[in-house]
Amino acid sequence: MTVVIISQVYVPDAMAVGQQMVDAAEEMARRGWRVIVYTSNRGCDDPGIRFPSRERRNGVDVHRLPFSSFGKTSIVVRLFAQSLFLAQAVLRSVCVRHLSVAVTTTSPPFGGIAGSFLAMVRRGATSSIWR
Numbered sequence: 001m002t003v004v005i006i007s008q009v010y011v012p013d014a015m016a017v018g019q020q021m022v023d024a025a026e027e028m029a030r031r032g033w034r035v036i037v038y039t040s041n042r043g044c045d046d047p048g049i050r051f052p053s054r055e056r057r058n059g060v061d062v063h064r065l066p067f068s069s070f071g072k073t074s075i076v077v078r079l080f081a082q083s084l085f086l087a088q089a090v091l092r093s094v095c096v097r098h099l100s101v102a103v104t105t106t107s108p109p110f111g112g113i114a115g116s117f118l119a120m121v122r123r124g125a126t127s128s129i130w131r
Contacts, residue, residue: 002034007105010039029059038089040068082108
């Protein structure tokens with residue numbers, strides 16, 4: 001079973017939803033699922049912090065996407081970054097072979113729309129929203 005998690009934040013970023021996703025992702029990987037996480041390549045609060053573009057953490061394949069976090073200077077900047085992030089994550093998720101489950105978070109807030117779109121396009125991939 002292949003699971004894709006779409007969350008704009010993921011460890012080592014310090015946001016709470018990132019820690020929740022790492023706990024879930026690592027447990028799924030421990031149970032034998034192939035887990036792919038699409039997340040931002042920069043810190044949510046501090047976009048000057050850069051994370052590796054790809055890494056494997058405790059059995060989880062983490063792919064960090066560019067152009068997905070520009071800080072919190074304004075609502076317009078945040079919406080632009082969230083939109084770019086979701087577009088990249090959805091396009092990559094559509095191409096994942098043997099996708100069984102797509103998990104989206106409320107970071108970014110429109111993650112549920114991305115999950116619903118994936119479920120529709122992939123016909124069978126389940127969409128979940130976690131807080």
